[in-house]
Amino acid sequence: MISIIIPAYNAEKEIERCIESIINQSFKDIEIIIINDGSRDDTSKIINRLAKKYPILKAIHTENQGAYNARLTGVKESRGEWITFVDADDTITPNAFTDLYALINDQNDIIVGTININNKRIFKHQITGTLSRQQYIEALLTYKTSIGPCAKLFRRNIFDNIQFSKIKIPVNEDLLLLVYLAAHSRNIHIAKDIICYNYIFRELSMRTAKMSIESWTLLFNLIESIIKPLNNESVNIALLELKLSRIRYQMINLGQYLNPRYELYNQVINSPYLFALSKEGQQIVQLMKSTIRQCFAHTKYSVYILCREIINKIR
Numbered sequence: 001m002i003s004i005i006i007p008a009y010n011a012e013k014e015i016e017r018c019i020e021s022i023i024n025q026s027f028k029d030i031e032i033i034i035i036n037d038g039s040r041d042d043t044s045k046i047i048n049r050l051a052k053k054y055p056i057l058k059a060i061h062t063e064n065q066g067a068y069n070a071r072l073t074g075v076k077e078s079r080g081e082w083i084t085f086v087d088a089d090d091t092i093t094p095n096a097f098t099d100l101y102a103l104i105n106d107q108n109d110i111i112v113g114t115i116n117i118n119n120k121r122i123f124k125h126q127i128t129g130t131l132s133r134q135q136y137i138e139a140l141l142t143y144k145t146s147i148g149p150c151a152k153l154f155r156r157n158i159f160d161n162i163q164f165s166k167i168k169i170p171v172n173e174d175l176l177l178l179v180y181l182a183a184h185s186r187n188i189h190i191a192k193d194i195i196c197y198n199y200i201f202r203e204l205s206m207r208t209a210k211m212s213i214e215s216w217t218l219l220f221n222l223i224e225s226i227i228k229p230l231n232n233e234s235v236n237i238a239l240l241e242l243k244l245s246r247i248r249y250q251m252i253n254l255g256q257y258l259n260p261r262y263e264l265y266n267q268v269i270n271s272p273y274l275f276a277l278s279k280e281g282q283q284i285v286q287l288m289k290s291t292i293r294q295c296f297a298h299t300k301y302s303v304y305i306l307c308r309e310i311i312n313k314i315r
Helices: 015-023 043-053 066-077 096-101 133-141 173-183 205-207 213-230 233-254 263-269 278-287 291-314
Strands: 004-007 030-037 057-062 082-085 109-115 128-131 152-154 187-197
Touching: 004 015, 004 066, 015 030, 015 043, 030 043, 030 066, 043 057, 057 066, 066 082, 066 173, 082 096, 082 128, 096 109, 096 152, 096 187, 109 173, 128 133, 133 173, 133 187, 133 233, 173 213, 213 233, 213 263, 233 263, 233 278, 233 291, 263 278, 278 291
Parallel strands: 004 030, 004 082, 030 057, 109 187
Antiparallel strands: 082 152, 109 152, 128 187
16 A cells, blocks of 8 residues: 655635545555645645545644654555655646555655656656665755655655654655655665656745754754765765755855855865755855855845846836
């Protein structure tokens, strides 16, 4: 059985379409668990009605706890040997689980498909085939594969010791979950040709998502605690590159400047892996060392966004 877990927050406009796409797909040995994560609209009424209509659907209502904990709540309530996640505003393709399930073997603990983004383009993994946990985590941290939990099958036992998060991480909590699951897997198989998920990408929500430097530091520290036992240099370098990418695009560009009083600043500046950085990574390290240069980079980015919005309105 595959347990399909859907965290839903204020999803009254999309949730029914999402459920229908799952009900109508070809793989039938499933259960659907919807976690109403403290919605303030009519999501609860809709999923209660759908639960009466479809016996395989279970509705669970909780206070708002964030997508990470909502997903783990669903895992705790599930019965399937395999777990998958679907976001409430997305849909799956008709043969999604049939195609993914066909790739299961005794050694693969995660099966990865690919995604149709806004019906405009297909996400292309830069690495495919069967990977070790170290190879997959490195690919996750360097964005060579999809970092969301959707379009994937997870063997149930890799969730056995995972803990609920005591904090809400508004950005990249999916990456944290995937790194944990990968670290507790044997092999991961990435299939580049199985398009199994229709993803709605909202650029505005991504662009305005903002997290404090302290919260980013906590996220990175959590990831580091997961990968530390692997003792793998390539993975550690990949995490450093990820830190620098987020510093540039999610902190400096959004007006959060780093200096020596921040733990994250000192983690980067004193990293033993600076020698292995890409050219872009080295440039970001130099940018970090000057508040004036950070301010200029933020201003330049703000002007770029403003001009792009003006052009879009004209069009």
